[in-house]
Amino acid sequence: MFPVELNDWLNDMNKICGYSIEEYSYMIEKFHGTLAPGILIGGFMVDLAMKKKPKGELFDFLCETATCLPDAIQLLTPCTYGNGWLKVVDVGRFALTMFEKYTGNGVRVFCDVKQMELYPEIKGWFFKQKIKQQQNKSALISEIIEAGHSILSTSIVQVDPTLIGKRRRGAIGVCPQCGEAYPAKDGKFCLACQGTILYSKILS
C-alpha cells in the first residue's frame, strides 16, 4: 500500500483537470466533434497551468492560436470565447496563459519542441511531416497520453495591460448605413459598413 498522498498523486497523474482520459475524450468528442490530438495535448496544458498558477482567485486565459486549443480551455475551465474570459490572439503558437484577471500575473504553458524528440508520432503530427491519411492516430494518441506534461514547458509572464479586463464596447449607436446597432466608438459607421469584408453578396 502506498501512503494516501502518493496514491492521490498516482491517481492524479492520469487525470486531466480531475477527469480521466476516457471522460475527457468523451467531452472532446461531444463538443469538438472528433478526438483531435491538439485538444488532448491542450488538456494537459490546462492541467499544468492550473497546477502552476500564481496566487489569486479569479483567472482568465489567453490563447495564442485559434486552432483546437481554445476548445480545451472552454471544456475544462469556466472561460469561454463568448464570456470574454478566454481571449485569443492568434499568433500561431500552440501556447496558453492562465493569468490573474486583475494583475495579469500568469503562467504560460507551451509545447516544447525539444522535448518531442522522444515521441516521433507527436513530432510528425505537430510539424505536419505526414499527411493525415498516413498518420497512425492510435499511436499518436497513445504517445500524447504517455508524454503528458513532459512535452510542455512553462514560464512566468505578465500579460500586457491591453489584454487584461473585460471587452468594453462603450455606447451603442445605430449605423446610418445598415441600420444595425454597433459600438459608437468605431466611428460614424459600423466596421462592416466601413469595409470589413464579410459578404460578397447580400441577395435579399
Add this chain to the structure above:
Amino acid sequence: MFPVELNDWLNDMNKICGYSIEEYSYMIEKFHGTLAPGILIGGFMVDLAMKKKPKGELFDFLCETATCLPDAIQLLTPCTYGNGWLKVVDVGRFALTMFEKYTGNGVRVFCDVKQMELYPEIKGWFFKQKIKQQQNKSALISEIIEAGHSILSTSIVQVDPTLIGKRRRGAIGVCPQCGEAYPAKDGKFCLACQGTILYSKILS
C-alpha cells in the same frame, strides 16, 4: 384537439433548437457562467437560422461579434471556435450567418432594432440605456422569451470566399527567436517575435 402538425408547431414555438427554455437556460449557466440575455437572444437567432437555412448538408457559422453570441452557436450547433466551423469577425454587430460550408450560401440573422420598440427592457439593455444594477433582469428575460423571433430579421447572403473553408496554417517552422513552432508562412519569425503584443514582461 389540434391536428398533429399544429401541435408540433405549438410545441416548437417555445423551443430553442429543440430544447425547452429551461433546458437551454441550464446549458447557458453551465457553459457561460450566467444566464446572459445575449445568449438567450442568440439561441433564438440560431434557431431561426436553422429554420431558414439554404439547401445543404454541412454548415459553418460566421459571427459578427465576440460578445456572448459565439457561445449560443457553440452550445446549439457542432460549430466551435476551436474546430474552426465557427468564425468570428468582430465588427460589433449582434448578427450571425449560417452558411453552406463549400458554397458560402447562407442566411444572416440580426437583431432588428425597429422591432424592439415593443420591448422596452430589451431596448434599454441592448442600447445600454440603464446600468446593469438598474436593469430588471427577470422582466428582461421574460421579454426576450416573449419576443422570440419577432425582434430578429434575416437576409440571404453569400459569405466572402476569404471566410469559407478551413484555416490552413501551411508548413510549420521553428522560430529562431523564441524556439517555438509557428506557421512558416508568417515570415522569418513568428508573429509574437515580430511584435504582436502579448506580454509586458516574461519573468522566467
